[in-house]
Amino acid sequence: MKPTLSIVKIGGNIIENEVELAHFLKLFSALKGEKILVHGGGKMATALGEKLGIKTTMFAGRRITDAKSLEVAIMVYAGLVNKKMVASLQALDCNAIGLTGADAGTIRSVKRPVTEIDFGYVGDVSRVQIKTLSEFLNIGLVPVFCALTHDGSGQLLNTNADTIASELAIGMSSLFSTTLYYCFEKQGVLSDITNDTSVISHINKKRYFSLLKEQVIAAGMLPKLENCFYALDHSVHKVCIGNMQMLQPGHQNFTTLTL
């Protein structure tokens, strides 16, 4: 039987709130078995950019990463957010190591091709270096990834944290039985967007398609679920969606996705 690996992704809502973050890091550090953390850092980068007079360029509702915005992302994601989290985890006896995809060549990506939109310095994951990552896990380290990768030619690239988490889970599934946790502000996937307690406890692929057909799933949840089933289709054992409480042993009020 393969050993287990948990890959936990947290978003801006946890990172931006010191109390929430401290609570999350305690839950994460208590998690049994091998584990990897992936974090974004969105609003903090926007806030620093504004202070520095760097405008966030948007196109069709999507953020464009120009050279200056990339520098801000590197400072906030790889610097401030990542290193403070690593230091806090160390204090919780969790031997964290902060990484971008460039570090130890762990995650290679390809700059997104220019079509109608030029997203700028944005990368789509092309390869996860599972050998190095499993060596880290073997010596008791807990990788903490921020949302940056590299193209192997010296360029750092902004990369979606949800995708980094799923690509890590897919890559590591050849060696581990991998569970992917997406922590966000809701308790799980809701059957009624206006009712926070309407958590759907389990979604398999058949149910997913019927939920899609019935248009039950909120628009913002669609790409998230698509990403989850993509991971499940590529050997990831299980995906869990909910708030940070789902990391607590015995807690059951969240959504589990399987094939």
Added chain:
Amino acid sequence: MKPTLSIVKIGGNIIENEVELAHFLKLFSALKGEKILVHGGGKMATALGEKLGIKTTMFAGRRITDAKSLEVAIMVYAGLVNKKMVASLQALDCNAIGLTGADAGTIRSVKRPVTEIDFGYVGDVSRVQIKTLSEFLNIGLVPVFCALTHDGSGQLLNTNADTIASELAIGMSSLFSTTLYYCFEKQGVLSDITNDTSVISHINKKRYFSLLKEQVIAAGMLPKLENCFYALDHSVHKVCIGNMQMLQPGHQNFTTLTL
């Protein structure tokens, strides 16, 4: 016989000049044997601090690191400078991994006690985790340290890069025959500060004391040399001081220090 390890420290003059930095990274990546890079990032942090309206507080000519200045240092040292360097080294087939002392618990420090001066969030190195570092070297990684450590209780601390380099060299000397390279703008230790070609090629401890007595060594060089002989007194094999050309095989115009 112990394997060799080179620990190279570069200062602001190289980091702040893109052409110089690219040249340095080529020389560094071509260096044979195990190696570790240590970098500062001084003026870039001051520049970002100024843009953000954070004043650099000085006391008796020495910089004080308050909470805001520390955040700037984390963003610049651990973020922008470190990660760009790592991505560039990866492109040169050098499997770099960027680290603060908090990452993988590699360098622990103690917050400097308050005496007449409160230096703020400044740490003095207390322990180097040589086991983890040698595991990194064993799997072909090249650690790239910025000038930040942690106290083990969740606090990151600003730490002098020269000291980080010498403490790493001292710690690793139990496993490696360690050479410490201090790269700066001069060709080496000068016997005449007004003459850039007056490089003293070799200084042993006896010569060091006589140079001190003759007051030949410039004031700024004194703490550097003291730090070097401290390292030599603690099992470091050799210390080299000069500009980046000293990393070029066959180059001889720099200062070598031995006991």
